[in-house]
Amino acid sequence: MKPLLIRGGTVINADREFRADVLCADGRIAQVAPSITAPAGAEVLDAGGRYVMPGGIDPHTHMQLPFMGTVTRDDFYSGTAAGLAGGTTMIIDFVIPDPKEPLMAAFRKWRGWAEKAASDYSFHVAVTWWDQSVHADMGLLVQEEGVNSFKHFMAYKNAIMCDDETLVNSFRRALELGAMPTVHAENGELVFLLQGETKNKGITGPEGHPLSRPPAVEAEAAQRAIAIADVINVPIYIVHVSSAESADAIARARARGQRVYGEVLAGHLVLDDSVYRDPRFEFAAGHVMSPPFRPKGHSQMLWRGLQAGYLHTTATDHCTFCAEQKAAGREDFTKIPNGCGGVEERMSVIWHEGVNGGRLTPTEFVALTSANAAKLFNIYPRKGCVVEGADADLVLWDPQATKTFSAKTQRSLGDFNVFEGRTVQGVATHTVAAGKLVYADGDLRAERGAGKYVKRPAFGAQ
Amino acid sequence: MKPLLIRGGTVINADREFRADVLCADGRIAQVAPSITAPAGAEVLDAGGRYVMPGGIDPHTHMQLPFMGTVTRDDFYSGTAAGLAGGTTMIIDFVIPDPKEPLMAAFRKWRGWAEKAASDYSFHVAVTWWDQSVHADMGLLVQEEGVNSFKHFMAYKNAIMCDDETLVNSFRRALELGAMPTVHAENGELVFLLQGETKNKGITGPEGHPLSRPPAVEAEAAQRAIAIADVINVPIYIVHVSSAESADAIARARARGQRVYGEVLAGHLVLDDSVYRDPRFEFAAGHVMSPPFRPKGHSQMLWRGLQAGYLHTTATDHCTFCAEQKAAGREDFTKIPNGCGGVEERMSVIWHEGVNGGRLTPTEFVALTSANAAKLFNIYPRKGCVVEGADADLVLWDPQATKTFSAKTQRSLGDFNVFEGRTVQGVATHTVAAGKLVYADGDLRAERGAGKYVKRPAFGAQ
Amino acid sequence: MKPLLIRGGTVINADREFRADVLCADGRIAQVAPSITAPAGAEVLDAGGRYVMPGGIDPHTHMQLPFMGTVTRDDFYSGTAAGLAGGTTMIIDFVIPDPKEPLMAAFRKWRGWAEKAASDYSFHVAVTWWDQSVHADMGLLVQEEGVNSFKHFMAYKNAIMCDDETLVNSFRRALELGAMPTVHAENGELVFLLQGETKNKGITGPEGHPLSRPPAVEAEAAQRAIAIADVINVPIYIVHVSSAESADAIARARARGQRVYGEVLAGHLVLDDSVYRDPRFEFAAGHVMSPPFRPKGHSQMLWRGLQAGYLHTTATDHCTFCAEQKAAGREDFTKIPNGCGGVEERMSVIWHEGVNGGRLTPTEFVALTSANAAKLFNIYPRKGCVVEGADADLVLWDPQATKTFSAKTQRSLGDFNVFEGRTVQGVATHTVAAGKLVYADGDLRAERGAGKYVKRPAFGAQ
Amino acid sequence: MKPLLIRGGTVINADREFRADVLCADGRIAQVAPSITAPAGAEVLDAGGRYVMPGGIDPHTHMQLPFMGTVTRDDFYSGTAAGLAGGTTMIIDFVIPDPKEPLMAAFRKWRGWAEKAASDYSFHVAVTWWDQSVHADMGLLVQEEGVNSFKHFMAYKNAIMCDDETLVNSFRRALELGAMPTVHAENGELVFLLQGETKNKGITGPEGHPLSRPPAVEAEAAQRAIAIADVINVPIYIVHVSSAESADAIARARARGQRVYGEVLAGHLVLDDSVYRDPRFEFAAGHVMSPPFRPKGHSQMLWRGLQAGYLHTTATDHCTFCAEQKAAGREDFTKIPNGCGGVEERMSVIWHEGVNGGRLTPTEFVALTSANAAKLFNIYPRKGCVVEGADADLVLWDPQATKTFSAKTQRSLGDFNVFEGRTVQGVATHTVAAGKLVYADGDLRAERGAGKYVKRPAFGAQ
Ligand SMILES: [Zn+2]
Ligand SMILES: [Zn+2]
Ligand SMILES: [Zn+2]
Ligand SMILES: [Zn+2]
Ligand SMILES: [Zn+2]
Ligand SMILES: [Zn+2]
Ligand SMILES: [Zn+2]
Ligand SMILES: [Zn+2]
Structure with a gap:
C-alpha cells in the first residue's frame, strides 16, 4: 500500500x-x-x-439484523460502504442474543456476519436475560474479546426487555469488569399498555406509533437507568435520547456529578412527529422507529444538550427495512418493523444544521461525530483524532x-x-x-x- | 348524649x-x-x-399488623386511643393482602379487627398482586365499600412488591374507578442488591439499614410511579416522602401541572440517620423503619415542601414493635421488623417545629394535619373542618x-x-x-x- | 335596603x-x-x-390612569361598572406617584378620583423613588390608610423605574411595616437597549413590541426581585407573570420554601404573540401591553402554575386606551400607550378555559378569582368567601x-x-x-x- | 538558550x-x-x-494591586515566581481603572508594573464606568492590545460597582468586538444593606463578613449577568463561583444552550465558612475575601460542576495582604482588605482533592488547570497543550x-x-x-x- x-x-x-x-x-x-x-x-x-x-464513528447501527425470519436490507458490507460514502469510517453495531441464547454464541455469530465489512467495526453486546452463564460470558467478552459496553433494552415486552433484576445484575457486573452499561430507554410496560389502548380506540395506522411511545415513557426509563447506575456507581450511556424530558434527566444527573452520557440520532435532530400523520402508509411507516420522532420543540432541546455538553455523541440507529418489510404492519402499527437509515447522511446532516446553523463550531462537530464516541468507548486517540x-x-x-x-x-x-x-x-x-x-x-x-x-x-x- | x-x-x-x-x-x-x-x-x-x-387525621397507620407470626403491639383500640390522647380523631390504616389473597377477603379481615377502634377509621387497600379477581375486587371496594385509594409497595422483593406490570394495571383500574393510587416508593431490586452488598461487607447491625436504602433508591421509585401515573393520567399520592430527591421529583411533576401529592412523616421531619449509628442495638433498631431517617439536610427540604405546598399531608406510619420483636434482627439488620410509633405525638411535634419554629401558620398547620388529608381522600368537610x-x-x-x-x-x-x-x-x-x-x-x-x-x-x- | x-x-x-x-x-x-x-x-x-x-376580585387594574396628558378611557365608575357586569365586585388599583411626588399626595389624589366607583376598591401604592419622606409615607399608608402592599416597576427607564437601591430600601421598609412588596418584573435597561436595537433594524411597528421585551427580560427581573426579597426575608408578589421562565423562577423559589406569589392575567392565559404580527395597526396596537403576549407554549406553563399552586391569582391589568390614543405610536411602537381591557371578561374567560377545559375544579376557580387575592391582601374572609x-x-x-x-x-x-x-x-x-x-x-x-x-x-x- | x-x-x-x-x-x-x-x-x-x-494557567490574580494607599504584598515578580514554584507558568491579572479613569491609561499603568514578571501574563480589563471614551478604549484594547476579556464588578457599591446600564452597554460592546465579558457576581446593593444590618446588630468582627454576603447575593448577580448576556447573545464567564446556587444558575443557563462559563477558586473547593468564627482575628481576617468561603456542602457542588462540565476553570484570585494591612478592619469587618493567596498552591490542591480524591481524571485536571482557560481566552494551543x-x-x-x-x-x-x-x-x-x-x-x-x-x-x- x-x-x-x-x-x-x-x-x-x-x-x-x-x-x-x-x-x-x-x-x-x-x-x-x-x-x-x-x-x-x-x-x-x-x-x-x-x-x-477524523473519520466519523457511528456508535449505533444495526446491520444485517435478523428480524421475523428476514433481515435488514443492509448487511455489514453495504452498510459500512454507505458509511464510507458519507465520511463515516467506523461503526459500533450490536450483538443481540435471543433470551436464553448464550452471549458468546451470539457474539460469534455476529462476528462471522461482520467479516464482510468495508470499514472497521466493533460491537456492543446486549444483555437480554440473566443467569450465571451471562455473568460468566460478560467476563469473557470484556477480558478476551474487546467488548467494553453492554446494551439493555428497557422496552420490547415479551421479547428482549430487561426487568429491573436483570438491569441491576448486569450493571453490577459491568462495574466489576470496567465496562459501560448502555440502555434503550423506554418503559416497556407502558408501551404495551398504550399500544393496546391506542388500538382499542381504533387507531391502527402508523399515527398510532408515537401515541404509544410518548416522551414520558422514555423519560421514565432514562431516569430509572440513571438511578440504578447511580446507586451502583457505574457510568451509563443512554442511546438515542430523543426527548426534552429525557435530556433533562441526563442534565440533572450530571449536575450531581454523575457520569452519564447521552447519544442523539441525526434523525431526531431534524425531524418531527408530523411524518406519522402523512396519509401515505409507506411514507409514515418508513419513519417508524423507536423512540419515534417527537413533537416540534424537542429537537431544539437535543441541540441544546449537544451544545451544553450534557449530550455527547451522534449516531443513526441505522436499521433499514424496505417497503415490503414495513408492510407487515399495514393493519397494525405495532407490527411495522422499527428502523430507519442514516449512516451515509449523518455527518452532513449534523454539519449543515449544526455548524452552518450556528449551533456548533467545527471542533465541536468533530467531538460529536467521532472523538467523543472514541473516548467513551476507549479507542481514543487510535480513532477520533x-x-x-x-x-x-x-x-x-x-x-x-x-x-x-x-x-x-x-x-x-x-x-x-x-x-x-x-x-x-x-x-x-x-x-x-x-x-x-x-x-x-x-x-x-x-x-x-x-x-x-x-x-x-x-x-x-x- | x-x-x-x-x-x-x-x-x-x-x-x-x-x-x-x-x-x-x-x-x-x-x-x-x-x-x-x-x-x-x-x-x-x-x-x-x-x-x-379539627381533630387530626393520620392518613398512614398500621394497627394490629400481622408480621412473622406476631402482630404489632398496638391494636386498633390501643392505637386509636393513643391518637385521641394526642388530638388525632381519625386514622386511615391499610389492608394488606398477601400475594394471591383475594382483596375482599383481606378487607373483611381487617374490618373485623378494626371494630374495636376508639376513633373513626378508614382503609387504603394494598394491591400486592394482579389478576382479574383483583380487578373485580377493586371495583367492589370502590363502589360498595367506600374505598377510594389503593396502596402499592415498590419495595419488599419476594414479598408484597409490585412489578411495573401490576402498577400499570392497578393505576389504570384506579383511573376507571375514580380512586387514588398511592405508593411506598423504594426500588425493591436496589434494596435487595444493597442489603446483600452491605452484609457482604460485614455490616450486619442497624447501621446497615440506611446504607441499604439510600435516597436515590426512593427517588427512583417515586419518579417511576409519578411517570406511570402521568402516562395513565391518574392522580397519585406518595406516602412517607423522606428525602430531598423524592420531594424534588414531586415538585417537578407538579410544575408540569400533574396532580401529584406527597405525605411526610413526623419522624422524618425531626430526626436524622445518626440514630442508626448509636451503639445500643435497642435504640438503633427502635428507629428502623423504611424509608429510614435521612442525613441532616433532608428534613429541611421536607419542611420546604410543606411550606411551598408541594407536600400535602403529615402522617406517622405508626407501626409499633417492641424490643423483643426488634431483636429478631440482632444478627441481621434486614430481619429487624420495620416500624416506629408516633400517632400520639404527631400533632405536637408538627406544631412545635412548624408553628413555633416559624415555618407554618396555624391555618397551614390545620391544612397539613387534617384538612388536606380529608380533601385528598374525599371526606371533607365532614372531616378536617x-x-x-x-x-x-x-x-x-x-x-x-x-x-x-x-x-x-x-x-x-x-x-x-x-x-x-x-x-x-x-x-x-x-x-x-x-x-x-x-x-x-x-x-x-x-x-x-x-x-x-x-x-x-x-x-x-x- | x-x-x-x-x-x-x-x-x-x-x-x-x-x-x-x-x-x-x-x-x-x-x-x-x-x-x-x-x-x-x-x-x-x-x-x-x-x-x-364570592364576587370576583381583580387585584390589578388601572382606572382613570393619567398618561401623556390624557387618561385611560375607563374611569373608576365605568371600569368598576364593567367589572360588576362580569361578576367582579372589587378591584385593587394602583396609586402611581411621579418621581419626587410625595406618596401621600398621590394617594389622596387617587382616593378622590375613586370616589365615583360603583364597586368596592382598594389601592396598591407604587414606590417610584426613594428618600426619607417615602420611608415615612409608607408608614402612614400602612398604619393609617389601610395600604398593605407596595408596587415597584422594574421597567420604564427614565420614568418610574426603580433601581436596586430603591427596591432594597422599599422591601426592607415593607418588612418592617408588615406590608407586601409587589413588582412589575421586566429589566428596564434591557428593554431600553432592545427598543433601540429593534428600531435601528427598521422595525417601528407593533411587531417590534414583543421583540423588545422577550421572556428573558421578564425572568431576569423576577429572579432579581425574588432574590432581594429572599435576602430581606419579606414575602413578594409578582404581578402579571407572563412567561414560562418567570413562572419557573417562582416555582424554584417556592421549592426553597420562600413565600413568593404570582399573578396571571386572563389575556396571557389565552392569547399569543401572533397578534402583533397582524397587518392592521389598530388590531396589533390594541394588544400592546407589557409584558406582551408570548409565543405559543407559554400559556400552557401559566395554566400549569395555577394548577400546581405556584401561581395564585388572576387579574387583568385593565387599562384601556382607544384607537386614537394608541395611534400616538403609529410611527414608533415604543410610543403606543401600553394597556388592554378585561375586567368584564376575566371571570368567564378563566371559567371557560379553566373549568370547561379540564384544568381547574370550580373550587380552584374561586380560589384563583377571589379567595387567594383576598387572603394575600389580608381581607379574607370579608371578601372572597x-x-x-x-x-x-x-x-x-x-x-x-x-x-x-x-x-x-x-x-x-x-x-x-x-x-x-x-x-x-x-x-x-x-x-x-x-x-x-x-x-x-x-x-x-x-x-x-x-x-x-x-x-x-x-x-x-x- | x-x-x-x-x-x-x-x-x-x-x-x-x-x-x-x-x-x-x-x-x-x-x-x-x-x-x-x-x-x-x-x-x-x-x-x-x-x-x-502544560504549565498551569491561573486566570484570576491580583498582583501589585493598589489599595487604600498601599498595595498587595506580592508584586508581579514575587507573585509570578510563587506561581512558577507551584507549576503555574502564566497568570491573567486585572487592569482595574478607577471610575472616570481612562481604560487605556490604566492599561498602560498595569503594563508597566507587570514588566518585572517572571512568567508570562495577560490582562482582563475592568469596565468600572461608562461613556463614549470607554466604548472607544474597549475597541483599542481588543484590536491593538490583545485584550479579549473585560471584567465587571457587580459589588463594591460607591466604588467600582457597575450598574445595569454599564453592564448592558459593555456587554453589547464586547459582542461587537468579539470579546468575553466576565463578572464578579455579587449584588452590591444587598451587600451594602447587609453590612449595615450586621453592624447594627453589633457584629463587627470577621464573622460578620459571610453574614453580609450570603449565597443568595451571589446567585442573584450571577443570574442577572447571565440573563443580560443571554439577551445580548454574548458568551459570559463568571469568576470565582463559590456557591451551589450560583453554580446551579450556570447549569440551568447552559442547559438552554447558552454559552456560559464558570471559574472556581482552589480555596472555595476545600475551605468552609467556619474559618470566620475562629476567635483569632488574624486567622479569621486572613480568610476574608469575596465571595467568602461558604457553609459546608457548597464545595461539593462546585466539584460536581467541574466534574459535570458546567464549571470550567480553576483559579486563585491571588491577592495578598499581610496582617498589618488586614488589621485596618479590626474594629469593622467591612474595612478588612479582601484577599487571600494561592497561586503557588492551586495545582497541588486541585490534584490532591480532585485526582487523588477520585473526582477527576488526570486529563480533566489538565483541562481544569490550563487547557480550558487557554481555550476560553483564545490562546490555545499556544498555551495549555x-x-x-x-x-x-x-x-x-x-x-x-x-x-x-x-x-x-x-x-x-x-x-x-x-x-x-x-x-x-x-x-x-x-x-x-x-x-x-x-x-x-x-x-x-x-x-x-x-x-x-x-x-x-x-x-x-x-
Ligand atoms: Zn433502540
Ligand atoms: Zn438500536
Ligand atoms: Zn411504607
Ligand atoms: Zn406504612
Ligand atoms: Zn405592569
Ligand atoms: Zn399594571
Ligand atoms: Zn472578585
Ligand atoms: Zn478578583
Whole structure:
C-alpha cells in the first residue's frame, strides 16, 4: 500500500483546528505537520480549501439484523460502504442474543456476519436475560474479546426487555469488569399498555406509533437507568435520547456529578412527529422507529444538550427495512418493523444544521461525530483524532459543496430515506480508511472485508 | 348524649382563624358562631386562650399488623386511643393482602379487627398482586365499600412488591374507578442488591439499614410511579416522602401541572440517620423503619415542601414493635421488623417545629394535619373542618402548654418512642370525637368500639 | 335596603361546594344554610341550577390612569361598572406617584378620583423613588390608610423605574411595616437597549413590541426581585407573570420554601404573540401591553402554575386606551400607550378555559378569582368567601349559559376587546355588591359612588 | 538558550495521556515523540515515573494591586515566581481603572508594573464606568492590545460597582468586538444593606463578613449577568463561583444552550465558612475575601460542576495582604482588605482533592488547570497543550511526592496561607517556562522580567 499525503488542508480535531499536511502510511497516520514532503511513491491528495477531520464513528447501527425470519436490507458490507460514502469510517453495531441464547454464541455469530465489512467495526453486546452463564460470558467478552459496553433494552415486552433484576445484575457486573452499561430507554410496560389502548380506540395506522411511545415513557426509563447506575456507581450511556424530558434527566444527573452520557440520532435532530400523520402508509411507516420522532420543540432541546455538553455523541440507529418489510404492519402499527437509515447522511446532516446553523463550531462537530464516541468507548486517540500514530481513518470535508439526499441515489440498500429531498451544504469529498482512499468525489471504492474488528479495552475494573 | 358547647376559643380552619363558640350535638357540629347560648343540659367546655381545631387525621397507620407470626403491639383500640390522647380523631390504616389473597377477603379481615377502634377509621387497600379477581375486587371496594385509594409497595422483593406490570394495571383500574393510587416508593431490586452488598461487607447491625436504602433508591421509585401515573393520567399520592430527591421529583411533576401529592412523616421531619449509628442495638433498631431517617439536610427540604405546598399531608406510619420483636434482627439488620410509633405525638411535634419554629401558620398547620388529608381522600368537610354539619371531631389546643415525650408515659403499647425526651410546646388539652369528650387534661376516656368505619366516596370515574 | 335571599343555588368556596341558600342583609351575608325562610320584605332570587360564588376580585387594574396628558378611557365608575357586569365586585388599583411626588399626595389624589366607583376598591401604592419622606409615607399608608402592599416597576427607564437601591430600601421598609412588596418584573435597561436595537433594524411597528421585551427580560427581573426579597426575608408578589421562565423562577423559589406569589392575567392565559404580527395597526396596537403576549407554549406553563399552586391569582391589568390614543405610536411602537381591557371578561374567560377545559375544579376557580387575592391582601374572609358575616359581594354563575365578547357590546368605555369574537360558556347572570343586586340578566344597575374604599390591615410587622 | 529534553515521562493533555519525550528549543516545544535523541548541547531532564503537563494557567490574580494607599504584598515578580514554584507558568491579572479613569491609561499603568514578571501574563480589563471614551478604549484594547476579556464588578457599591446600564452597554460592546465579558457576581446593593444590618446588630468582627454576603447575593448577580448576556447573545464567564446556587444558575443557563462559563477558586473547593468564627482575628481576617468561603456542602457542588462540565476553570484570585494591612478592619469587618493567596498552591490542591480524591481524571485536571482557560481566552494551543509549536511552558508532576503548605515556607510574600498545614500528595518537581528550567526540586530560578505579555486575539466579532 503506497503512502498517502493529504496536502494543504486544515486539520480539525476536537480541541482545535490548524493548518497541516497529513501523511498516511501502513494504515496509520505517519505525520501531521505544516508542510510535509511527499515520500517516494506517495499518492498526493490536494485538500486546499477543505477540512481534514477524523473519520466519523457511528456508535449505533444495526446491520444485517435478523428480524421475523428476514433481515435488514443492509448487511455489514453495504452498510459500512454507505458509511464510507458519507465520511463515516467506523461503526459500533450490536450483538443481540435471543433470551436464553448464550452471549458468546451470539457474539460469534455476529462476528462471522461482520467479516464482510468495508470499514472497521466493533460491537456492543446486549444483555437480554440473566443467569450465571451471562455473568460468566460478560467476563469473557470484556477480558478476551474487546467488548467494553453492554446494551439493555428497557422496552420490547415479551421479547428482549430487561426487568429491573436483570438491569441491576448486569450493571453490577459491568462495574466489576470496567465496562459501560448502555440502555434503550423506554418503559416497556407502558408501551404495551398504550399500544393496546391506542388500538382499542381504533387507531391502527402508523399515527398510532408515537401515541404509544410518548416522551414520558422514555423519560421514565432514562431516569430509572440513571438511578440504578447511580446507586451502583457505574457510568451509563443512554442511546438515542430523543426527548426534552429525557435530556433533562441526563442534565440533572450530571449536575450531581454523575457520569452519564447521552447519544442523539441525526434523525431526531431534524425531524418531527408530523411524518406519522402523512396519509401515505409507506411514507409514515418508513419513519417508524423507536423512540419515534417527537413533537416540534424537542429537537431544539437535543441541540441544546449537544451544545451544553450534557449530550455527547451522534449516531443513526441505522436499521433499514424496505417497503415490503414495513408492510407487515399495514393493519397494525405495532407490527411495522422499527428502523430507519442514516449512516451515509449523518455527518452532513449534523454539519449543515449544526455548524452552518450556528449551533456548533467545527471542533465541536468533530467531538460529536467521532472523538467523543472514541473516548467513551476507549479507542481514543487510535480513532477520533488526527494525530501521529492514530489509525488513518480520515475524511476530507468541503464546507462549500452541497448535496441532496434521496433514496434513489443513496448507497444504502434500503428503499427509503428519512432525509429525502433535503439539501445540505458541507460534504465529504474523500474518505480514507486505514490509509486507503475508499471514496473520492463520488467514486466509492469500498472493499468487501477490508474492515477490521476493533477491540475496545476495558476501563479500570473494580 | 348531651350536647357539648365549647366556649370562648379561637377556631382555626385551613383557610382562616376566627373567634367562635362551637356547639356539638348528636355527633355533629350543630353551630359555629361568635356567641352561643348553651342548650339545656349541655356540657360546657371553656376554651379561653385556646384554639379549637379539627381533630387530626393520620392518613398512614398500621394497627394490629400481622408480621412473622406476631402482630404489632398496638391494636386498633390501643392505637386509636393513643391518637385521641394526642388530638388525632381519625386514622386511615391499610389492608394488606398477601400475594394471591383475594382483596375482599383481606378487607373483611381487617374490618373485623378494626371494630374495636376508639376513633373513626378508614382503609387504603394494598394491591400486592394482579389478576382479574383483583380487578373485580377493586371495583367492589370502590363502589360498595367506600374505598377510594389503593396502596402499592415498590419495595419488599419476594414479598408484597409490585412489578411495573401490576402498577400499570392497578393505576389504570384506579383511573376507571375514580380512586387514588398511592405508593411506598423504594426500588425493591436496589434494596435487595444493597442489603446483600452491605452484609457482604460485614455490616450486619442497624447501621446497615440506611446504607441499604439510600435516597436515590426512593427517588427512583417515586419518579417511576409519578411517570406511570402521568402516562395513565391518574392522580397519585406518595406516602412517607423522606428525602430531598423524592420531594424534588414531586415538585417537578407538579410544575408540569400533574396532580401529584406527597405525605411526610413526623419522624422524618425531626430526626436524622445518626440514630442508626448509636451503639445500643435497642435504640438503633427502635428507629428502623423504611424509608429510614435521612442525613441532616433532608428534613429541611421536607419542611420546604410543606411550606411551598408541594407536600400535602403529615402522617406517622405508626407501626409499633417492641424490643423483643426488634431483636429478631440482632444478627441481621434486614430481619429487624420495620416500624416506629408516633400517632400520639404527631400533632405536637408538627406544631412545635412548624408553628413555633416559624415555618407554618396555624391555618397551614390545620391544612397539613387534617384538612388536606380529608380533601385528598374525599371526606371533607365532614372531616378536617370546623363547620356546621361536620362530624364533631375536634381538638382544643393550648399553644402555651408543654409536654415531654417518653415511652414511659405514652399511651401506645409500644415500649419505644422515637421522640423520647423531646419537649414540645403546643399540646392537645381536650379531644372531642363524635361529639364526646374523649380526652381531657390527661384523662383519656377512649371507648373500645366507639369508632366507626368511614366510607370514602369515589372521585369522578373515567 | 331590603334583604336579599338567594335560594336554591350551590355555593362554591375555595375549599368546597355545597347546597345552600344565602341571605344578605345590611350589606353583609346574614346566613348561609340549606334552607332559609325569606324574611319579611326580602327580595328572593332563584339560583336553581346555578352556582353562588364570592364576587370576583381583580387585584390589578388601572382606572382613570393619567398618561401623556390624557387618561385611560375607563374611569373608576365605568371600569368598576364593567367589572360588576362580569361578576367582579372589587378591584385593587394602583396609586402611581411621579418621581419626587410625595406618596401621600398621590394617594389622596387617587382616593378622590375613586370616589365615583360603583364597586368596592382598594389601592396598591407604587414606590417610584426613594428618600426619607417615602420611608415615612409608607408608614402612614400602612398604619393609617389601610395600604398593605407596595408596587415597584422594574421597567420604564427614565420614568418610574426603580433601581436596586430603591427596591432594597422599599422591601426592607415593607418588612418592617408588615406590608407586601409587589413588582412589575421586566429589566428596564434591557428593554431600553432592545427598543433601540429593534428600531435601528427598521422595525417601528407593533411587531417590534414583543421583540423588545422577550421572556428573558421578564425572568431576569423576577429572579432579581425574588432574590432581594429572599435576602430581606419579606414575602413578594409578582404581578402579571407572563412567561414560562418567570413562572419557573417562582416555582424554584417556592421549592426553597420562600413565600413568593404570582399573578396571571386572563389575556396571557389565552392569547399569543401572533397578534402583533397582524397587518392592521389598530388590531396589533390594541394588544400592546407589557409584558406582551408570548409565543405559543407559554400559556400552557401559566395554566400549569395555577394548577400546581405556584401561581395564585388572576387579574387583568385593565387599562384601556382607544384607537386614537394608541395611534400616538403609529410611527414608533415604543410610543403606543401600553394597556388592554378585561375586567368584564376575566371571570368567564378563566371559567371557560379553566373549568370547561379540564384544568381547574370550580373550587380552584374561586380560589384563583377571589379567595387567594383576598387572603394575600389580608381581607379574607370579608371578601372572597361565602360565609356569614362577610361582605355580601356575590355572583350567580350559570355554567350552561354562553356569551360572545365584543367591543361593540362591552360595558368598558374602551373601543377594543382583546377577546373579540370569543365565545365562552359560563357566565355571571346576577351580581350582588354590598347586598344589592347590581347586575341581573344583562341589566346593569351600577351606581356611581356606591363602592367603598377597603382598608387592608397590615400583616404582622417586624 | 540550550535545548531542553524531557525524557521518559508521560505526557498529559486535556484529551489523553501518552508516553513521550518532549524537546524544547527557542522557547517552544520542538518535538513530542516516543523517543527523542538529545540534540547536541541539550540539557536532559529525566521525567521517569512522572507526568509532563502544560504549565498551569491561573486566570484570576491580583498582583501589585493598589489599595487604600498601599498595595498587595506580592508584586508581579514575587507573585509570578510563587506561581512558577507551584507549576503555574502564566497568570491573567486585572487592569482595574478607577471610575472616570481612562481604560487605556490604566492599561498602560498595569503594563508597566507587570514588566518585572517572571512568567508570562495577560490582562482582563475592568469596565468600572461608562461613556463614549470607554466604548472607544474597549475597541483599542481588543484590536491593538490583545485584550479579549473585560471584567465587571457587580459589588463594591460607591466604588467600582457597575450598574445595569454599564453592564448592558459593555456587554453589547464586547459582542461587537468579539470579546468575553466576565463578572464578579455579587449584588452590591444587598451587600451594602447587609453590612449595615450586621453592624447594627453589633457584629463587627470577621464573622460578620459571610453574614453580609450570603449565597443568595451571589446567585442573584450571577443570574442577572447571565440573563443580560443571554439577551445580548454574548458568551459570559463568571469568576470565582463559590456557591451551589450560583453554580446551579450556570447549569440551568447552559442547559438552554447558552454559552456560559464558570471559574472556581482552589480555596472555595476545600475551605468552609467556619474559618470566620475562629476567635483569632488574624486567622479569621486572613480568610476574608469575596465571595467568602461558604457553609459546608457548597464545595461539593462546585466539584460536581467541574466534574459535570458546567464549571470550567480553576483559579486563585491571588491577592495578598499581610496582617498589618488586614488589621485596618479590626474594629469593622467591612474595612478588612479582601484577599487571600494561592497561586503557588492551586495545582497541588486541585490534584490532591480532585485526582487523588477520585473526582477527576488526570486529563480533566489538565483541562481544569490550563487547557480550558487557554481555550476560553483564545490562546490555545499556544498555551495549555503539550504539542509541537506550543510555548514551552511545562510542569513535571510527581504524583507520589508530598508537600505541606505553610506561610513560613511559601514563596509568596504574604504572611498568611489559607492552606496552612495541609499536606498534599502530587507536586510539581520541575517547572519549565519558555523552554527554561525555572524551578527544579525546590530550587526556584525565577528571573525578574523574563515573563512576556501575551496578546489574546479577539473571537469572531459581530
Ligand atoms: Zn433502540
Ligand atoms: Zn438500536
Ligand atoms: Zn411504607
Ligand atoms: Zn406504612
Ligand atoms: Zn405592569
Ligand atoms: Zn399594571
Ligand atoms: Zn472578585
Ligand atoms: Zn478578583
